[in-house]
Amino acid sequence: MKCKRNFLAGLALFYHIVTNYSFKYAQCVDAPFIHIPGNGVISGTYLKMFRTQNVKAYLGIRYAHARRFSPPDIELTPWKGIFNATSFAPDCWQNPMPSMAKETEQIRKIIASETNSDDGGRKYEENCLYLNVFVPDGLPEANGYAVVVWIHSGDFSTGSPADVQPFQLVFKQKVIVVTFSYRLNIFGFFTTDDGEAQGNYGLMDQSAALYYVKKNINYFGGDANRITLMGHDAGAISVALHMTSGEWSKGGFHKAIIMSGNPLTTVKMPYEYEGSLDQVSSTFGCPRRPTSLFMQCLKRVDGKRLSENLPSVSWGPVVDFGLSNSSYPFIENQPETLFKRGSFHKVPVIIGVTDMEEVLTLFKDNLDTELTSSDLEEFFGDIAVTDMHKLVRNSEWCSNYELISDAINFMYTNDSDTDVKKANKHIMSAHTEKFYITPMQMFTDMISKDNTVYSYLFKMRPTSTFQDLPSWVSVPKYFDQVFVWGNPYMTNAVDWKSTDKKISDIIMTLWANFAKTSNPTKANVYVKWNPMSPNNNSVLLIDESFNTDNLLNNPRVNFWKSLYPKILYFSADCCNSTNSGGSLTMIMKSIPILCTLSIIVNIF
Template identity: 85%
Template structure:
């Protein structure tokens, strides 16, 4: 009997050694345990693709707690036993996401495909949602650890999820750690009042808390705490720029920034801009609007899900919160453009870029085959003029000088030699992209290139394997570039990806990873010339099959939006606000717009 027991013990020990050897060299089901001081031990999981590709994932890790309408609390209670970090945490409560058009919905589905959620499980939504996910390459890191990319998800500050993208291929191919996380959205993340009761920007504070957690703990996952890149797209890109100007909130939390398809100089709202929206919220939920303390107490008693599902249509987002709290630093103490101009920002290397037709699927939603008339084109330019004039003069009274502004825009974009049947369509989207995306990108680069390297790009190619039925005049809409950033051509089985798409994805992932590792996107393993921008050379990488460069200083339309247009706008607004007809400069309508522009150039 004793011999039998000894034999069974030996047999068990033998199988333990064999299984341990097998785990080390082939892969275990569970990723290695990690001990996080002050929190406890967590177990992760291996994610697999195509049998031979593996990465480690630690999912659904809490990084902070937060009470409604309060900054996050980063003090975490240690968990008991081993925390099972093998499934995503709940997403933050959000507005139902409307369809963005079938083309955008399809590309978003591709981006999120193969996201390693439990098979067949639906996403969960909770108010207590501050979780993050750490994706780690399989194998031994560099001496100082892996470079780290912290991703801020897309959306409109009311929608979005860290599971909207799948970082598998970027982690596997480029050997970088990627961290994704949730942050509070809509009213939960951006409720604010103008009397100091509610500071707002809680969603941005959540992002800063996630950065703090990463900086404190990523070394336990094999990450380098001195190589953290903050990367975002759309609302996430605006967030990255705001972290650059956030003072104490994000200081030391990241060392590089990647800003994709977002305006870094985007003006933020004032607390007073939300007054009408708060009146709507008060009416919808039957809460007293005044005093604010009672209003907030009432809102805090409403079930989170009910509050989220019944919110009136409000454009929630960042707010200038200087002076709104006696206990917290302001997250946004002034407009971003002012802060960047005066050098009040965290000086880190930057990659910044846009697609060449950012909002085309929004502007032409459900009308992609329609041919815009000359009258429609003129109406579009009129709308830009009227909106900009009203913002400047701070009222919606009639002002005839908007015609001058509209004609100036029309002059820059109405090329009579263009025989393309879709020229009006192209002029509209070109004007929109150049005004709201490319010009701010160029201005931003001018402001910060004296302190740090800035690499800019313009995406001019979209995936050739999907959505081939898009009209030929459409080039690269928003989100289409993300297919290459995350390596989807190497990931999605549901699409037969062309070799061209795989090649571009390989190059883009290499450029982005090189930047995260060395601050130089062309440091190694890629044959692309991409110079940093300088005051005398606004070099921009044109991302297509050729990867050539251009100089934005040579683009007259960018120069128009940057320099001449503001002067025309201020001149027209000054005329509208003036009460002395003797001080007005009268420009007869019979004078051509070219002559008008010449007059204004001389004036200014």
């Protein structure tokens, strides 16, 4: 994939650099060089796909330094000579990849393409803040190429910029794509509730990467005024958090694409990590108090040892308001609160999900199992218990779970439904609509008053592979990425069909149009996709037809958005009232009836 350097051209260019150090962007037939003021000169490599397909790649460029449990340092020391930016830098230390369904492993390898599918050759380090710039071959347009900055998938504890291969999007759509690493797990999200450790260092790394791109992308031929921040899964949540990050990412991006992530996801509070920090303290033999000694001890632990021996902790963003006297909070309040009150960067947005996001996580290797109505009721009961526990701290003998689960069951069971695996599909519909589609609708309702917002629902998976998936399974997480990155045009083991190439061409065009003009249907595509508004919840259904629908035409979305919270709060109030004294037996018998009557009266 790499081209050989032409020695004479390189020598001439080096002489030009030495004698005239003010040029910004240079192109060479064999070896492109770029001078970045304040840093130095870098040489990249050509990535080739067939004889006539080239893109330029500048890999492993440092954008900041990272000291453990500290914000990133964006001051970079100039390097000597010419920096060889022709290979990926080490990834950030991360937890072992959790066990996943074989289909998920397969689709992730396809997305990464053949060259990046072997994890065995990856290296890791702690000072890991590097980025990669993929540039179309040829001269840019007058103001430079539009830029897409990609935040990788994962769970804030795993993931790598090498998990995707952006070649086809860059080559076909003539946009620059930037990928980067940021600190993960304890390295990126260690926090304490006493102000010693702010947390959110991984999100600060992301802002540092945006700062570097904004400052230097013009030297690569990019337009610093057309930067689109795009992410998937945890990367999508990150994009939404950058929209509410105040000064941290202000002006660093101009558009946002949020894929397969809940932008209103509840962010943890620092005190919720107390138990986890006790586990970490015990694992590494560090004193838990005072926090300053705890941190000093952890800083002495080798990075590899720290990463490989961490207890199981769900690391991630925290509300860090008031946790630092030296830096702005990254997350001042819960995202839903900030979006509701308009405290976010007003940029055009594309947001969407697949129609069975977590099917391969929930069912994993049991896709052929046919669930029963009892399994369905148990699933809905688990939702009721989980949501009630969030509202009622002391709910040992609360009896209203059945009331909530019955309401969910009413919305999702249909006696006339004779489809095979109907219980399986009901579970996945409830999960996707509760945790993805409804939050997406609520989010767009909040921001569409001031923003241009486009939403989509992915209802088509690749037709060229995964034919052995059961017929009841629609589109799991990651399967849309095949089309976004143009994988049907990559030279991998899949014999891609023309349908997949056609869909990929359309998706890449929509996404690139948005990055270039803020309008996904601006040019070269015949798709009607209207922006959303408070009175128009239009959503693009991405399949072979590309029709549109209204999110609120789905009564179950209305249920989760409006009716379910009322049922939940009424039930919680009734549970709380059981703690007020009196005969326990009489209360237990009467409360569900009274609550049910109260709900009916107040809602209907």
